[in-house]
Amino acid sequence: MTGKVRIAQLSCGPEYSGVQKEIEDAAGSVDAEIFFPDISLKEIKKSFAEFGLDVRSPDLKLAIARAKALVEGRIEADAVFIATCFRCAEAAIVRNELRHYIASNSKLPVVSYSFTERTTSGTLLTRMEALTTIARRRALLARERQEGLTMGIDSGSATTKAVVMRENEIIGTGWLPTTGVIDSAEKVIELALAQAGVNRGDIQAVGTTGYGRFLVGDHVGADLIQEELTVNSKGAVFLADTQHGPATVIDIGGMDNKAISVMDGIPGTFTMGGICAGASGRFLEMTSKRLGVDITELGPLAMKGMARQVPMNSYCIVFGTQSLVNALAAGSSPEDVAAAACHSVAEQVFEQQLQEVDIKEPVLMVGGTSLIQGLVHAMGELLQTEIVVPPYSQYIGAVGSALLSSGFLKER
Template sequence: MPLTYGKEKVKIAQISCGTEWSGIQPELDKAAELVNAEIFFPEASLEEIELGVEKLGFSPASHSLRVMLGQAIALENYRDVDGILLLTCFRCAEGSLTRTVLRKYLQSRFNLPIISYSFTERTKAENLLLRLEALSNIIRRRHLLEVKRQEGVSLGIDSGSSWTKAVLMEGGEVIGFSALPTTDTLDTALKVVEKAVNGAKTRFSVGSDPVGVTGYGRHLLSQKLRAKIAMDEITVCAKGATFLTKHFSGDTTVIDIGGNDNKAISIHDGIPYNFSVGGVCAGASGRFLEVTAARLGVSVSELGELALRGDPNNVRMNAYCIVFGIQDIVAALAAGARKEDVAAAACFSVAEQFFEQQLQEIEVRPPIIEVGGTSLNRGLVKAIEKVVHFQVKVPPYSQFAGAVGAAVLASNA
């Protein structure tokens, strides 16, 4: 389905290695076309490549990666650049180091939003669309993302992969909310909307009052519910998190460990400027915690409390793949490990992998705000605090941050 964006194309500089021979460049171009963006490659001379190695103090063995350093230097020669894409292969450790070096350098030189991403040869336009859509929204809708108030009465819906959530807001407060496991996208959304509206003592009419939608089902729901805005979950989640904590100025880091993918977002003065979206390895997702809870015979909410009483050091568990993670659980229980220790190890494993896969891609600056359903898992919150060495804030209605962000933005659109 074509997406609607501003008439003016946004210009995105692509600094990458391997997108051509891996076959994903056509997928990148397709995703860019869908969000009305133009991708270009900064051309680097031999002198600029050598200067990049010298200036950044890093000399990768791969010539293609050294070219990326030269492209970063060459970017100084370009004007009207709106955003930057940093891309290397998922299997390349040296590429990961190169992205980190370049991200830090580019952030020190340019006031531009940056996406840092490791791709596989199976990466499709659909995988890239969310990232480019978020980048486009940060560029095009900056004035909207700067809002600090929720006006009047508005409804926000977050149509996620695992859960669909809705909140009704008035005067900056949540006055009704509901959440259900996602089955049929439209049917589930209509049910949570009905419950959220019925739970509030105020008049609200879908079609007349502002509605904002986000999440995987946002495009369908936007049409069916005549939404005022339909935006990606990265920008909307960032807005919900900062609104719930009233942290509108300075630096913030928002994390959301979801059922299908994870988000890590660096924010300054309420505007995302650097973000990473995971999804390659399910062992670092909320889905792994669901599987762990089922294997231990407890609910997901009970898993976190169980983990608080356990010691993660008593169970070895660090598999990136959910399948191998389950094998670790089975082996530990068969060896007589306590459920509490297994739960703690599972939470710590997710936190550690999230740190390695997502937080390495962004600038982590306190305060750190955790949102999404897994933010209610106190064992996971504790594990993240141990890994990042910062206190993690969990605001009220943290599991509804996406819906709250959608409601706030819709009321100002």
């Protein structure tokens, strides 16, 4: 696809919340344009009645009618952005139903967002970038095999990872906590290259992802700089060998969480949340610190404990830590506290995010937190399914980047 990606906006309230410009700026920064599907008054009444959700707000009626026009092909778009006010119950119902309706009746990538007057274009950027990538780079995302000698770098908020791949095999990895963005990237690159036994000059293509993707991408002259929603989906289905058919990818990160519903390796609907650190890997890091164990020991410890023995609700990291301290002071065992912390994080992700994507098996857990056995176990119990943790799951973004960057293969 050349030219701008056209994103249809279905919304209620952004103009009056003062955030319409932020939405347009976010789209503009990834070379996309927002447009409002034009439909007649007659169509609005008809489509709204046919859809059957009898809402009172006329702007929501208009959003429903616009969604129908998109699904029925009367109006063309490359992607859909649904946005309504945070805390509006009626809008929350509509947002949810429209997302399901569009995802199950069309191939349009769709993302929804509930905004406040504080929403900025920066908050929306990763979502917009993922939407446009799915629309613009379907051919690239369809890549199933890594070719040549490529490297992927994932500059995350908590850790930086690098992977070197040759002809569909991982031959070198590097992993370090993120301190300085470029410094950490340089160090993990050296680790991965050393393990792979190759020189930097031999690498034929490089891809970067994660929060520091632009900075690191510029620094190393990356061929592909890509947000983590599409890259992680691709890495997950590649490593789990589930490139065809449906899958659900869950990534509980250091700063935010992603839940992605994938079909044939391409994301359909996704959510990205984690305003509160209580539902993130950060809380588990704090728990292990308080228990005096290394984060790698937290998972096995949690497997020995009973989550229900300790009341813990980490909706907020401060309150979560308070429960943790109280439980230890009351004599709870470190095993039970570790299990409760894992359960609490899993429960929040389940309640806050997984309801917004259609969970289809296999469910893949990826990212560093997928190595915490107790967390995977808790999530499996909540979803009543066996969770798949693919090999190299902590390197998922780097693997996805190395795989996709081989689409830009060149002899250096």
